[in-house]
Amino acid sequence: MKLIDEYRDNELLVRLRERIHRQARGIGRGVTLMEVCGTHTYAIGRYGIRRILPENVRLISGPGCPVCVTSASDVGRALDMAGKKGVIFTTFGDMLKVPGPGGESLQKLRAKGADVRVVGSTIEAMRIATDNPGSEVVFMGIGFETTTPTVASMIKTCARLGVKNMSLYSVHKLVPPAIEALLADSELKVDGFLCPGHVSAIIGTRPYEMIPRKKKAAVIAGFEPVDILEGVSMILEQIITGEFTVENQYGRAVKPHGNTKAVELMEEVFMPAPSQWRGLGVIPESGLVLRPEYSSFDAIERFDVPYREYEQEEGCMCGHILRGVASPEECPLFKTSCTPHDPVGPCMVSREGTCAAHYRFS
Numbered sequence: 551m552k553l554i555d556e557y558r559d560n561e562l563l564v565r566l567r568e569r570i571h572r573q574a575r576g577i578g579r580g581v582t583l584m585e586v587c588g589t590h591t592y593a594i595g596r597y598g599i600r601r602i603l604p605e606n607v608r609l610i611s612g613p614g615c616p617v618c619v620t621s622a623s624d625v626g627r628a629l630d631m632a633g634k635k636g637v638i639f640t641t642f643g644d645m646l647k648v649p650g651p652g653g654e655s656l657q658k659l660r661a662k663g664a665d666v667r668v669v670g671s672t673i674e675a676m677r678i679a680t681d682n683p684g685s686e687v688v689f690m691g692i693g694f695e696t697t698t699p700t701v702a703s704m705i706k707t708c709a710r711l712g713v714k715n716m717s718l719y720s721v722h723k724l725v726p727p728a729i730e731a732l733l734a735d736s737e738l739k740v741d742g743f744l745c746p747g748h749v750s751a752i753i754g755t756r757p758y759e760m761i762p763r764k765k766k767a768a769v770i771a772g773f774e775p776v777d778i779l780e781g782v783s784m785i786l787e788q789i790i791t792g793e794f795t796v797e798n799q800y801g802r803a804v805k806p807h808g809n810t811k812a813v814e815l816m817e818e819v820f821m822p823a824p825s826q827w828r829g830l831g832v833i834p835e836s837g838l839v840l841r842p843e844y845s846s847f848d849a850i851e852r853f854d855v856p857y858r859e860y861e862q863e864e865g866c867m868c869g870h871i872l873r874g875v876a877s878p879e880e881c882p883l884f885k886t887s888c889t890p891h892d893p894v895g896p897c898m899v900s901r902e903g904t905c906a907a908h909y910r911f912s
């Protein structure tokens with residue numbers, strides 16, 4: 551507990567808050583900072599960070615929630631696979647309630663009789679496959695660089711043990727290409743990025759170097775209140791001095807080179823490919839597909855499920871919110887017809903979704 555207490559220390563928090571207010575007065579104009587991590591989104595809401603920031607410092611959320619950025623078309627494809635006879639479709643819990651085309655979801659499909667199972671780990675998915683040799687087991691792999699190495703490990707284990715009735719539907723995504731896309735978005739005016747702690751523990755600090763090249767601040771931060779406020783203060787300092795660089799506030803978890811073993815594992819099994827992001831469109835090299843050596847485990851090839859274009863639900867502004875150009879409160883459905891109990895869009899599903907965090911904490 552000592553470690554956590556240090557990062558929730560009240561006196562330290564007060565001093566950081568005062569420093570941030572001093573820095574903001576010195577800047578003397580409005581600044582917008584973006585966090586690109588669902589865990590930050592949740593922590594910022596939970597600790598009321600926005601409420602203690604100066605008026606001229608705006609903290610917005612970007613495409614940091616894996617469930618939220620999964621496109622309607624990818625959800626549609628998951629539904630098509632899960633609806634096939636003889637298929638056991640496995641995924642992590644957050645995906646279950648994500649609304650797909652026509653408001654359909656894996657949860658609703660399960661209620662109609664499809665065999666959709668929530669798993670807590672890839673090992674559990676593999677066990678389902680070995681326990682059910684007469685069924686085809688699909689695992690929907692979702693998430694950023696943090697979760698992908700365990701999925702890569704699952705595929706390697708299946709190959710080694712000859713588990714032939716297991717396949718992967720990969721909608722994995724990479725964070726740096728999404729930040730590149732945001733930097734190229736002329737509608738979005740961001741002065742600095744609070745970079746994701748968990749993802750950076752895997753990829754290290756180097757992949758963010760394109761941010762300072764665009765004269766924007768970049769600070770990797772942890773998830774406790776002191777981490778976040780210190781991260782904000784470090785960003786403001788870069789803006790004040792005009793010396794933009796990638797700084798690492800979360801040194802206790804993030805090393806400059808990241809976790810090389812996890813990256814090697816990921817690169818051995820997956821290769822980058824274009825990927826459709828909700829709100830951001832298709833971003834080159836931002837998704838991960840299985841390398842040819844492992845393509846026999848590719849659920850898309852195994853089931854030949856066509857890709858169809860779907861629009862997001864009418865009135866839902868998730869796309870704008872994920873780009874950082876709208877807030878949940880601007881959506882006419884927020885807290886009316888869209889609630890965590892009955893979500894219209896994916897940003898209201900996961901607790902890391904921007905709409906869910908605003909619903910709960912604002």
Ligand code: SF4
Pocket residue numbers: 865866867868871878881882883884885888889893894895896897898905
């Ligand atoms: S409130 Fe609901 S409908 Fe509106 S943007 Fe958020 S998730 Fe979409």
